[in-house]
Amino acid sequence: MQRLLLFFLFMPGLAKAQLGGSYTYQYLQLPVSARSAALGTWNVSTADEDLSMAWYNPAVLNDSMHNRLHINHALRAGNVNSGLVAYGRKLDDRPVNTWAGLMYNTYGQMPAFDETGQQTGTFSASEFALVTGISYTAGNLRYGTNIRLLFGQLENYHSLGLAMDIGAHYHLDEKRLDAGLVLRNIGAQLTSYTPSGREELPFEIQAGISKKLAYLPLRITLTGHNLERFDIRYDDPSNASATIFQLDSNQAEKTYFGDKLLRHLVLSGEFYFGRNFRARVGYDYMQQKEMVLTTYRGLTGFSLGFGFQINKYAVDYGYEIASVSGGNHFLTISADLDEFLR
Numbered sequence: 326m327q328r329l330l331l332f333f334l335f336m337p338g339l340a341k342a343q344l345g346g347s348y349t350y351q352y353l354q355l356p357v358s359a360r361s362a363a364l365g366t367w368n369v370s371t372a373d374e375d376l377s378m379a380w381y382n383p384a385v386l387n388d389s390m391h392n393r394l395h396i397n398h399a400l401r402a403g404n405v406n407s408g409l410v411a412y413g414r415k416l417d418d419r420p421v422n423t424w425a426g427l428m429y430n431t432y433g434q435m436p437a438f439d440e441t442g443q444q445t446g447t448f449s450a451s452e453f454a455l456v457t458g459i460s461y462t463a464g465n466l467r468y469g470t471n472i473r474l475l476f477g478q479l480e481n482y483h484s485l486g487l488a489m490d491i492g493a494h495y496h497l498d499e500k501r502l503d504a505g506l507v508l509r510n511i512g513a514q515l516t517s518y519t520p521s522g523r524e525e526l527p528f529e530i531q532a533g534i535s536k537k538l539a540y541l542p543l544r545i546t547l548t549g550h551n552l553e554r555f556d557i558r559y560d561d562p563s564n565a566s567a568t569i570f571q572l573d574s575n576q577a578e579k580t581y582f583g584d585k586l587l588r589h590l591v592l593s594g595e596f597y598f599g600r601n602f603r604a605r606v607g608y609d610y611m612q613q614k615e616m617v618l619t620t621y622r623g624l625t626g627f628s629l630g631f632g633f634q635i636n637k638y639a640v641d642y643g644y645e646i647a648s649v650s651g652g653n654h655f656l657t658i659s660a661d662l663d664e665f666l667r
Contacts, residue, residue: 349524359655363630364593365607369505383469384494386422386460420462425581474600488512540667
């Protein structure tokens with residue numbers, strides 16, 4: 326158990342702001358591509374050729390993802406490596422699209438200590454998610470589902486889980502408008518890391534809307550996450566106002582309505598410079614509020630990146646400013662395999 330606790334001491338370097346400590350398999354909340362990282366991670370309304378968007382909402386699976394291969398790798402703090410390898414396929418002439426992928430997180434070798442603090446060697450840790458999904462198109466509406474098989478290995482502790490996403494997507498072409506809704510991580514931990522009992526999965530409801538402007542090459546996206554619960558503020562005892570003996574009863578209780586509302590929202594923009602180059606920026610208010618220092622704010626919560634087409638390959642880069650101590654780099658290469666057969 327001491328080795329397991331030591332592992333979690335390394336987690337803040339790759340943390341994504343959320344209801345910390347409440348659920349298991351928190352790696353499901355991490356960005357899986359350079360584009361999603363640059364756009365603030367959460368995006369359930371964008372439906373184009375980017376196969377990685379199906380990780381967040383299976384209903385965005387569409388014909389432009391047919392026979393497309395997606396490979397992403399991320400370099401995180403502490404030599405942590407993660408990524409996603411995925412492939413999409415349309416089923417014949419039916420309005421059905423599918424995909425499958427493998428998400429991985431490897432944490433390298435870490436020192437192991439016994440109860441007295443003596444180092445006993447090293448141990449490794451890794452987490453994987455095998456995902457497959459399907460969508461069905463009915464006019465302007467698409468709906469879909471993802472199924473994930475989850476596996477975690479922390480030293481000699483192992484866990485197995487099963488999760489499902491259910492999503493819907495609506496596209497209004499004449500308005501250049503897209504909207505998405507998804508119920509994420511519905512499922513259970515089948516086997517737990519320890520005999521103490523099974524833990525809950527990070528279930529949440531997300532909704533988003535994307536608008537591509539008519540006279541400006543810009544797509545604006547607003548996404549709401551953790552919509553099943555309004556108050557997702559971290560209860561920080563250092564913020565309590567008190568006298569020497571007790572809380573100050575003369576101070577009016579603060580409701581923090583605006584702060585509670587903004588913690589659910591992620592705002593992003595994607596600029597289109599011709600057909601072959603895109604620039605991206607995102608802002609996650611909750612990430613900023615929970616990861617900044619009281620004495621220094623920096624650019625925590627912001628993310629940026631770009632993407633370009635070179636020959637038959639699409640190359641994307643994203644940088645997520647996770648905390649004042651640094652950020653995470655993402656590189657994605659994807660291709661339409663049909664291009665190599667022509």
